[in-house]
Amino acid sequence: MLDGQWVKVKATMEVTTVSRKWKQLCLFIVLAALVFPAGGCSHLDGSFRAASAFEEAGGRSDRGDYPAALSGYEEALKKYPAAGDRALFEMGIIHAHPNNPQKDYGKALECYRTLIKDYPRSSYRPDSEMMIFYLANVTMKDKLLDTQRNEIEVLQREVNKQRDEIATLQREIGNKEGEIASLQQEITALEKAASPPPAVIKGPADKILIEKKERRLTLMAKGEVLKSYKISLGGNPNGPKERQGDNKTPEGTYQIDSRNSDSQYHLSLHISYPNERDKRRARQMGVSPGGDIMIHGMRNGFSWFGEYHTSIDWTRGCIAVTDNEILEISELVPNGTVVEITP
Structure with missing residues (x-):
């Protein structure tokens, strides 16, 4: 019974750690995407109104008004199709922005895929392809996190049902602290003996x-x-x-x-x-x-x-x-x- 209880507790801790790491990684990827080079304004149609429309939409995004910013870019996409690749790229960033309460990786992917399809020679294409790759990985990790959360909930319910048994095991462990300390010292000694010495760079490599x-x-x-x-x-x-x-x-x-x-x-x-x-x-x-x-x-x-x-x-x-x-x-x-x- 002692070994079985510790296995379940350890599993819960490991799954929780993995979930936290994936969350950090997903946010890390999205934040990294926001600093990709945007490619300049080479695709604007050159008109003052087009430039003004993009500046206004960008200002809304900077202020955190993401729905209004999306509306502005959608309007610019309709009015100025020659600059549609920029509008699609900026919309994709807003849909994937970590501070957007309505962020939607699926809509972001749709924007980048439409850009690549409709503007195959756009200077935004390389970064759009990279974003598609990153967001696809984030989506996959999200699904993994959902699975892990379900597993954690099952384990948590099981742990809650067995609190009395865990308390008993903890008392038994407390009575054997001396034995555990001795075993830990032996493990530490074995780990040191088993660890290979650090590699010394002699070079060159063959x-x-x-x-x-x-x-x-x-x-x-x-x-x-x-x-x-x-x-x-x-x-x-x-x-x-x-x-x-x-x-x-x-x-x-x-x-x-x-x-x-x-x-x-x-x-x-x-x-x-x-x-x-x-x-x-x-x-x-x-x-x-x-x-x-x-x-x-x-x-x-x-x-x-x-x-x-x-x-x-x-x-x-x-x-x-x-x-x-x-x-x-x-x-x-x-x-x-x-x-x-x-x-």
Whole structure:
């Protein structure tokens, strides 16, 4: 009975922690979306009235009057269709704004998808595609949170019914404090003995091991680990990359064949994908294998994400680390270094 009660209590605590983290992540993504570059006013029709309409709608949004702001943008969309991409983009931001009491991710997604469909050459398109990707992840996490909340409610009811048993168990635990303290000391000693010593960077590395399932990149030299890093992968991480645009990270053996110190993702090391096997598979499928797979840092302007970027897989097939980490990896990894990517 003692073990069973602690399992239920622990499950309740773990589920609650996961729920809180997802809430923080969802808000984090939406707030990050609000600082995406808006792309200027290049799509306005140039008339004073169009500019005035957008300025008025923007002012309402700044004052927190989101329904009025949406009405203003909808009116501008009807009157000035040439600038409709800006109106749709701003409406999407308002629908997803964390301070909007009537925020609706579904309506935000609809705005961005309409923008991409009706304005395929708009400068707002790249950021709209990124917002669609982020909001789709937020929606998925919301569904997970709902499931977790239901599980928490069931566990809470069960805990409430068994308070007397828990109180009895707590008294038993109190009587064995000395035994528990002794066991904790033994556990601490075992953990210290089992913990591997911190990796010493000796460099240069002769191999990069990327373990997709573990979300881990490890630098190695002569079979020894130099250092490991947490990573983010493509937004569709399961399975090897097969074609251009599938948002998958490749699997196989490659090399670092070039690097770009002026990358839009701070700094990048190019991986020699596709190899001959990848090209042969793509030919058999009748598709393009794609390319431009890199190990890179954060998108320029977003270095403040730091280690939080590993909470989701957000790239289009690349392997992402923090800006400081890509600088360190670049110094340790010369061109020609073997890159092994495992499932």
